[in-house]
Each structure stands twice: as C-alpha cells, then as structure tokens.
Amino acid sequence: MHSSVVQAINDHQEQLVSKWKEEMARVQEEYFKNSLPDDLVFTNNEEFIDVLYSSVRLERSEAEGKIKHFAERLIQTDWPLSYFTQGMQAFRRIVTACIVPYINNAEEDSVRLSVEVEEWVDAIVNQLVDDYSDSWIKTLELQQMALNELSAPLIPVFEKVSVMPLIGAIDTERAKLIMENLLDGIIQHRSQVVLIDITGVPVVDTMVANHIIQASKAVRLVGAECILVGIRPEIAQTIVNLGIDLSTFPTKSSLRKGIESALELTQRKMVQVENGAEWRA
Amino acid sequence: MSIQSSVEVQTEWGIVSARQAGRNLAKEIGFGGVDQARITTAISELARNIYLYAEKGEIVIEAVEETRGTQKKKGIKITAKDRGPGIKNIREVMEDGYTTSGGLGAGLPGVRRLMDDFDVDSVMEEGTTITAIKWLR
Ligand SMILES: Nc1ncnc2c1ncn2[C@@H]1O[C@H](COP(=O)(O)OP(=O)(O)O)[C@@H](O)[C@H]1O
Ligand SMILES: [Mg+2]
Numbered sequence: 132m133h134s135s136v137v138q139a140i141n142d143h144q145e146q147l148v149s150k151w152k153e154e155m156a157r158v159q160e161e162y163f164k165n166s167l168p169d170d171l172v173f174t175n176n177e178e179f180i181d182v183l184y185s186s187v188r189l190e191r192s193e194a195e196g197k198i199k200h201f202a203e204r205l206i207q208t209d210w211p212l213s214y215f216t217q218g219m220q221a222f223r224r225i226v227t228a229c230i231v232p233y234i235n236n237a238e239e240d241s242v243r244l245s246v247e248v249e250e251w252v253d254a255i256v257n258q259l260v261d262d263y264s265d266s267w268i269k270t271l272e273l274q275q276m277a278l279n280e281l282s283a284p285l286i287p288v289f290e291k292v293s294v295m296p297l298i299g300a301i302d303t304e305r306a307k308l309i310m311e312n313l314l315d316g317i318i319q320h321r322s323q324v325v326l327i328d329i330t331g332v333p334v335v336d337t338m339v340a341n342h343i344i345q346a347s348k349a350v351r352l353v354g355a356e357c358i359l360v361g362i363r364p365e366i367a368q369t370i371v372n373l374g375i376d377l378s379t380f381p382t383k384s385s386l387r388k389g390i391e392s393a394l395e396l397t398q399r400k401m402v403q404v405e406n407g408a409e410w411r412a
Numbered sequence: 413m414s415i416q417s418s419v420e421v422q423t424e425w426g427i428v429s430a431r432q433a434g435r436n437l438a439k440e441i442g443f444g445g446v447d448q449a450r451i452t453t454a455i456s457e458l459a460r461n462i463y464l465y466a467e468k469g470e471i472v473i474e475a476v477e478e479t480r481g482t483q484k485k486k487g488i489k490i491t492a493k494d495r496g497p498g499i500k501n502i503r504e505v506m507e508d509g510y511t512t513s514g515g516l517g518a519g520l521p522g523v524r525r526l527m528d529d530f531d532v533d534s535v536m537e538e539g540t541t542i543t544a545i546k547w548l549r
Contacts (some may be wrong), residue, residue, distance in 0.1 A: 146521075249537070300431075301430050302427075302428075303424065305478075320525040333431075333452070334431055334449075334452050334453055335453070335457050336453050336457050336519075337457060337515060337519050338456075338460055338515065338520045339524060340516065341515060341516045365445045365446040365448070365449035365450075366449060368446050368449070368450070369446075369449045369450050369453045369526065372450060372453075372517040372522060372525045372526045373453070373457075373518050373519075373525070373526070374508050374518050374521060374522055374525065375516065375518055376476065400484035403491040
C-alpha cells in the first residue's frame with residue numbers, strides 16, 4: 132500500500148479501532164442476530180484487528196502467513212466466513228471514511244487512495260475465502276472417502292458366506308463400488324455365497340436393478356452365487372410394475388432366510404442347542 | 413392445493429432431490445406406501461433419463477385436482493422437461509427393452525405402468541416433455 136495510507140492508518144489507530152469495534156457490535160447484532168458467543172466475539176475481534184494492523188505493516192508474504200494462521204484457527208471452531216468478510220468490509224468503510232479525506236487535505240489523489248485501500252481489503256478477503264474453501268474441500272474429500280468405505284461393505288459372516296448390506300440411494304459411483312467390493316471381497320474371503328441386502332435402499336429403479344443383475348452375473352463368473360434379500364413389499368410391487376423379471380434371480384424375503392439358504396448351499400445348517408448340550412435333528 | 417416444486421436435474425444429486433420432493437408431496441396428498449414407492453420410482457426413471465440423455469432439465473411435481481360430476485379426485489402430477497436431443501420414435505422407446513444406453517430399456521414403459529396417465533411430447537433437436545399423473549383412490 133502507498134506509504135501515506137499506511138501512515139494514516141497507523142496514525143489513526145485508536146480512532147479506527149474503536150469505530151471498527153462499534154461497527155462489529157452492530158454486525159453481531161444485526162447480521163448474526165447475536166448468535167455468536169460474546170466472549171469469543173470479543174477475543175476474536177481483538178485478534179482480528181491485531182492481524183489487520185500487522186498486515187498493514189508486514190511484508191506481503193509474512194502478512195499472508197499471519198492471516199492464514201488466524202483463519203485456520205477460526206475454521207477449526209466453525210467460525211462463520213461471513214464474520215471475516217463483514218469485518219473486512221467494515222474496516223474498508225471506516226478507513227475510506229476517516230483516512231481518505233484526511234489525506235486528501237494533504238493534496239493526494241483521493242480516488243487512487245480509495246482504490247488502494249480497496250485492493251488491500253480485497254486481497255485479504257480473497258485469501259480468507261481461499262483458506263476457507265480449501266478447508267471445505269478437504270473436509271468434503273475426507274467425508275467422501277469415509278462414505279466410500281461405508282457405502283458398500285462386504286462382511287464375511289460365516290466361512291464361505293458374506294453379506295453386503297446396502298443403505299441409502301445408489302448412484303453410478305456407488306454402483307461401481309458395489310461391483311468392485313463384491314468381486315474383491317469374494318476372492319479375499321473365499322466366499323461361495325453373497326447376500327445382498329437392499330432393506331435400506333429407498334428406491335429400486337431400473338438402473339439399480341440393472342446394476343444388481345450385472346453384479347450377480349459377475350459374481351457367478353468368479354464362481355460364487357448372489358442372493359438378493361430384504362426386498363420390501365412395496366419395492367417388490369414396483370419392480371413388477373417396471374416389468375423387471377427377477378424370477379431367475381435367487382431372492383429371499385429376509386436376511387435370516389437368506390443366511391439359512393446360504394448355509395444350505397454350502398452344505399451346512401443351524402442347529403438348536405438345548406441345555407448347553409448340542410441337539411441334532 | 414397449489415403446492416408445486418421444481419427440481420433442477422443436472423447431476424445425480426438432482427435425481428435424489430426430485431425423488432425426495434415427490435415422496436414428500438405424495439405423502440402429503442395421502443398416498444399409501446406402495447403408491448409412494450411407485451411415484452418415487454417413476455420420478456427416478458424420468459429424472460435419470462434427463463441426466464443421461466439430455467444432460468439437464470427439470471422435474472416439476474404438483475398436486476392436482478379434478479372434478480367429475482360430484483366426484484372430486486386428487487392426484488400428483490410429474491412433469492419432466494428437457495431441451496435435449498428429443499426422441500425420434502416414441503412408439504419404439506415405449507417398447508419394453510428398447511435402450512440406446514445399455515440400460516434395461518424398462519424406464520418409460522415402466523413409468524407408464526407405474527402411473528395412471530402418461531404422455532410424451534418430444535420434438536427432435538428441441539427437447540422432451542413427459543407428464544405422468546397418479547390419482548388417489
Ligand atoms: N429425455 C429423453 N431425451 C432423449 N431420449 C430419451 C429421453 N428419455 C428416454 N430417451 C430414449 O429412450 C430410450 C428408452 O428409455 P428408457 O425406457 O428409460 O430405458 P433406458 O433408460 O434403460 O434406456 C433411451 O435409451 C433413450 O434413447
Ligand atoms: Mg431410463
């Protein structure tokens with residue numbers, strides 16, 4: 132920034148800071164409806180103005196580091212980005228109102244000075260927005276990873292028998308994961324029967340049905356068998372209305388029945404145990 | 413009732429929100445579980461077709477009423493609009509199994525069976541509008 136602006140901002144520090152704090156009190160009341168905790172607003176305001184002042188004095192790269200540090204701390208506490216942008220806008224208004232006329236007396240070009248203040252404020256706002264959006268993108272990526280891990284798990288429940296419980300909507304991305312996890316899991320756990328449980332899938336349209344059909348064909352190719360379980364009555368009716376033929380597809384009404392027939396397919400069965408002693412039919 | 417919602421379909425998220433909006437309104441109108449599933453599935457098919465074949469478009473969901481004599485009936489109307497390539501041969505796409513994308517080709521004929529009224533209006537290079545109504549019994 133132009134040295135005369137820097138000097139004026141420094142010379143008027145006390146006046147500018149107190150005006151800015153007044154302005155921020157108004158922002159807290161009108162914009163945030165006093166939703167931000169007062170004690171945090173107080174400490175954050177102190178640090179905010181401190182960071183602003185040091186960014187006036189420091190070298191650009193040093194100032195950027197300091198702002199980034201401040202922003203990172205507040206991002207971690209979910210502090211709203213609009214608090215910063217409002218704060219910067221308030222500072223610009225005050226500086227323009229107080230300083231520019233003052234320097235103008237000293238025969239400086241007031242338009243150029245306002246533009247300089249503006250550019251300085253904009254650069255900081257841009258940096259803050261970048262820091263915030265970087266952190267949002269990182270969070271989204273992490274959530275996406277967590278979601279992918281959760282979205283199509285293959286659980287080996289017995290030797291040779293695995294279950295894939297599906298919960299929530301199935302999109303193209305997830306359909307791909309279902310296929311991959313099924314085939315990888317079957318090899319890894321040496322499964323002979325896989326139960327795909329669709330109890331938690333809200334909508335079974337032709338796309339979902341198609342993916343399940345394709346997946347079960349692929350499962351057969353690696354030498355295992357799929358059983359579809361958890362078809363709710365209303366889903367059964369819509370599948371029939373859609374004209375999808377699942378008659379050749381092994382289905383069982385419940386996971387429990389599915390497990391029974393999976394055990395049967397692998398030449399085993401559940402037996403009742405009585406009085407601690409094993410009872411066989 | 414003048415409830416109407418319009419959902420933009422441009423990503424797979426749009427398909428999910430269109431379905432959600434449809435399920436909510438169907439519930440509000442008083443449709444039972446099976447019909448809610450039929451309506452939601454029909455919306456899913458139409459929205460996915462928009463996403464797959466027209467890239468983007470919109471699903472409008474509204475409550476409708478019709479009076480015939482002293483009988484008043486309520487229903488839900490789904491309108492799927494896009495400015496995509498259009499459908500060349502409507503009779504062909506209404507046949508079970510017809511697909512240009514390796515799908516099951518059961519979407520449009522399925523929607524016709526899931527709903528009560530069904531209408532396709534499509535002009536090549538201009539776009540497609542499909543309307544479907546389910547009446548409350
Ligand atoms: N909105 C649309 N715009 C252009 N073509 C469409 C549209 N909807 C459907 N089609 C065409 O109709 C065919 C049949 O659609 P559908 O019955 O849903 O089966 P599928 O989507 O499995 O192919 C599609 O393959 C596509 O060629
Ligand atoms: Mg389709």
